[in-house]
Amino acid sequence: MKSDLKNEEKLLKELVSNYNVKGRIQRERRIWINTDKEKLISICKFVKEKGFDHLSAISVTDWLKEGEYEITYHLWSYKRKILLTIKIRVSRKNPSAPSVSAIWDRNAQIHEREMHEMFGVEFKGNDDLAPLFLENWQNSPPFRKDFDWREYVKKECYNKDNEREIVYHE
């Protein structure tokens, strides 16, 4: 029972013609677009007026070999029933991105706070970036791919003299 993809194609055409983004339609109700950091705020304002008023999640993927972070914004529209994902890439050294909390309010502010703590991304324009889960954490942000969590756990939590924990030290 395949439905036609007219709504998705119309939306993608509008975005490509106005902002020159690269996008694809994965299946019905899923559109993925790639763009640059500078155009992010204007695309978000445009898309919010078109009916995308629910921000579902903000997430960061760490591509260690290419030396970049990929920040993804997942937006859902209750009227059109389409999920739009916007992806931007920033470099891994001193990562920073503009904040969308002026557009989606407290919803975006809390997601950005979690990403700041776990990956170390600075969001300019967000005034509440206090730590959320961890207390007195002095090392590097824990979800990066070059933080060796196994060494940290072996040093802090495990006891070498306990015979039942020998299997974890291999």
Add this chain to the structure above:
Amino acid sequence: MGWRIIPKLFQNLLSKPMTVKFPHESIPIPDGYRGEHAYEIEKCISCGLCAKICPNRAIEMIEATTRENKEKYQKQYPKIDLGKCCFCGLCQDICPKDALKLTKNFFLSTFNKSTTIKYPFKTEDGAK
């Protein structure tokens, strides 16, 4: 609202409670319950798949140490640590010869730490 409570009160006084008095009586346990492991060494082929699929690394493959066991059983066999096991049943699903099964026994609490490790051989130092 006030008087409607009286028939319900009599009904509750005369009916049985919802609980059972546990150590003296118990409800029957259905088949397929995931309890303690039962291992048959005669069927085992030492492939090591149970140790690789366990999500918590609770199974470790060991060799025999006493002389009579070394002559009879020459390969490596699984040693299970019940303290790390989450009783998921993946080792039972993956075993190609059905040598490892989960029984209905769940009375595993103990005061003696050595009973939490299950050795595959029947006569060994520290094993039952």
Add this chain to the structure above:
Amino acid sequence: MNNQVMLESTGKNEYELFFGPAHPGSGNFSVKLEVDGEIVTSARANPGYLHRGFEKLMEYRLPIQNAVLSDRICILEPLNWNLIHAEAVDELMGIDVPERAKYIRVIMAELSRIQSHIIWFGVFSIGTGFDTGFKMAFGYRDYILDLFEMITGGRVYPTGYICPGGVRRDLPKDASEKILKVLDKIDEMVKLEEIENPVLQARARGIGVLKLEDAMRLGATGPLLRASGMKVDVRKEEPYEVYDRLDFEVPVRKEGDAYARYMIGIEEIKQSMKIIKQALREIPQGEYINPQFKKPKLNVKMPKGEVYVRNEGGRGEAAIYMVSDGNTKPYRVKIRGPSFLHMISVLEFLLKGVQIADVPAIYWSMNICPADLDR
């Protein structure tokens, strides 16, 4: 109840109160309140007591091992989280799930939703002082746990019963009659709960009102939006599994206070029972799992790609974003829990200007789970 009180000597009537983790009415979560006399002036949420790092743990395990891990994301509704993880892996790897497996998945997910709403009713009652409601709720929940033990092998932890490809075991022969008997008992309990208790009405009507514009701005989903007037449900917007063939309604209320949320919970239990009865009548014979996935395998590679799956959990909208780069293990998993926004932004907004005695009623009427906030 004994609260921990810290007094700061300012000479005025203001102090800080920790509605914290050592409180019998708060769960694994703490809120710092600034209080002036008897009125709360501001609140600040303090999460992080249950942070286990699931998103990092899932990068080092195979998909079948992740299915065993996924029911610990929120243990109050384990089969719903099993289902969303299995759907994400199915879509990423392109697996066909047989029809009988889809019906079994829907039946188990709805039983888990009923069980989670019964816990909601129980802890809401004990938070407002109605102790009999708590004991009644946990007594009736046991019938559903006996059903889980018969079908999956464990009462509280089904350890990955809904796995990528289908389900791990078939339903036993007499499962249908036993499920229908248990649903009759739950019907009895719902009739008892609907009696209008005057104490509950006095404590919950008009408390913690959330208007629709505020709910959309703060990111509320699920029963909170439905209690404020918007008719929305992920099972009707983008149907997954076999929900497009089943007939059920979405309850809506307009007031937005704690009593409206409680009544929506009860009506959702009735709708879930309707779904289970229809599914038991229409279930076909056939395979219960895709035959390639019957025995767990160690070296199956996941193709490159990414996927975003949304489901309706008991508490709101749950979602998983999974990225794979061609190995056997996923590269990045992001879990969006429904309580993440409810407990930080909605709670801080609703607790401004209320009295201290109303704090438990508002807190428990939002049906929060600290486990899927911290993951």
